[in-house]
Amino acid sequence: MIRYPLLHEGAVIGVTAPSSGTGEEWRPLLDSAIRRMEQRGFQVVCGETPWTQHKAKSAPARVRAAELNAMMTDDAIEAVIPPWGGELLIEILEELEWNRFGCKWMLGYSDISLLLLAFTLRTGIATAHGTNLIDLRGNYSDPVTDRWFSVLHTREGESVLQHSSERYQKEWNHASPSPCVFHLTEKTEWKTVHGNPVAMEGRLLGGCIDVIRHLAGTPYGDVAGFQQDRIGAEPILWYLENCELSTADLRRSLVQMKLAGWFRHCSGILFGRSPANRPVEGYTAEDVYRDLHEELQIPVVYDADCGHVPPQLTFVNGAYARIEARDGRGIVEQVFRP
CATH class of the missing domain: 3.40.50.10740 (Murein tetrapeptidase LD-carboxypeptidase, N-terminal domain)
Incomplete structure (x- = not known):
């Protein structure tokens, strides 16, 4: 609950x-x-x-x-x-x-x-x-x-609906304050691995993969226990974002999470836009997402409004969510279900 x-x-x-x-x-x-x-x-x-x-x-x-x-x-x-x-x-x-x-x-x-x-x-x-x-x-x-x-x-018991942004900020510039804080200059486009529309739903969990990966195997990262005891074995819908990892480190982190059981009974994964994702020997972020999709056989959405490239939606850990990505746009409905 x-x-x-x-x-x-x-x-x-x-x-x-x-x-x-x-x-x-x-x-x-x-x-x-x-x-x-x-x-x-x-x-x-x-x-x-x-x-x-x-x-x-x-x-x-x-x-x-x-x-x-x-x-x-x-x-x-x-x-x-x-x-x-x-x-x-x-x-x-x-x-x-x-x-x-x-x-x-x-x-x-x-x-x-x-x-x-x-x-x-x-x-x-x-x-x-x-x-x-x-x-x-x-x-x-x-x-x-x-x-x-x-x-x-x-x-x-209520629900709240959020839509993807029209534009996002490419670079931070704290030294040049503006009335809106963010300088939104680039067109937002939510993407899917094969370019097809995606709909997925489940209980939200996630965060910055750079740091949350370190909870795996500790008393603070018992995803299996949470899934069984708190949400009645409902599927988990992960949202993740990468702050500083190269694509190889991102891939290692995702494999670690998989080996720790974090992706068991997972209904999909949403990745936020990243200021990192530095390719390693031609291995790109898109390759990482494709490998994960094929490995887990679940929907993967990326370049969403989440994380270090603002603006970002507000995702609630534990809420039941329905997420759609279609024609570059995204919709997130969260239901505050006990």
Whole structure:
């Protein structure tokens, strides 16, 4: 059984950095994001870790874990949204008081997706893979990013529909702020392995493959147990995105996940656009997707609105989803089914 948090208008949002903080250079971005959230009517409680950064982390693991534990057990806070991702969130997993965490939203992506997946697998509480706090600092958001609140405001038993973007951002440029944050210049096109329309459905799980792959074989990555105990053996529909991996490393990671049993009773896989996917000796990302499709005999969709090439849809771990890709467009319907 899956439990779904509910975010209300004017709610208290906790900001902590379980991975990377901003440090001196990027503090203005965090300031702007907090002000924007307050202008939207939210109350923001910000910890100390979002403001600091040293040796690839906001603070030592125990400090990061303690701040997250405090926010996740504070009944006044309805959602926890980190400033952004990072590198070493995995260090805090052993320090987290999972069984004491309240039923509240966690929203983010990149390194944060490791926390999201582990939390849902261990507790059955839904988590949201989507925008981070820094990217909500603009005077307005694009239509895809702006759906984050609609998704988190959906009640158990209800459904929420999202559509693919019209255009996406090719490159980041934090030094050149714009009212919309993202510079959406490239035409979006969702693709399938053989170019045919695809429809797939199942319980969503996923995140940034660079980091979630490290949960396989640990107490925090029991996908089989989750599938059997939480969702009644329903099929899993994976969404994955690649931040930095070459195509060979991506392929190795997918094989590792397969060997760990993560793709048993899987109904399909959706891959987000990637800033990486560097070919190795002519072995391309498209080759990886084709090999996976032929190996598992399941639908594979790629270049979707998910991950490090914004904008991105908000995917809810644990929700029942129906995904369609046709003529370069995509539709994602999520049902908040227990």
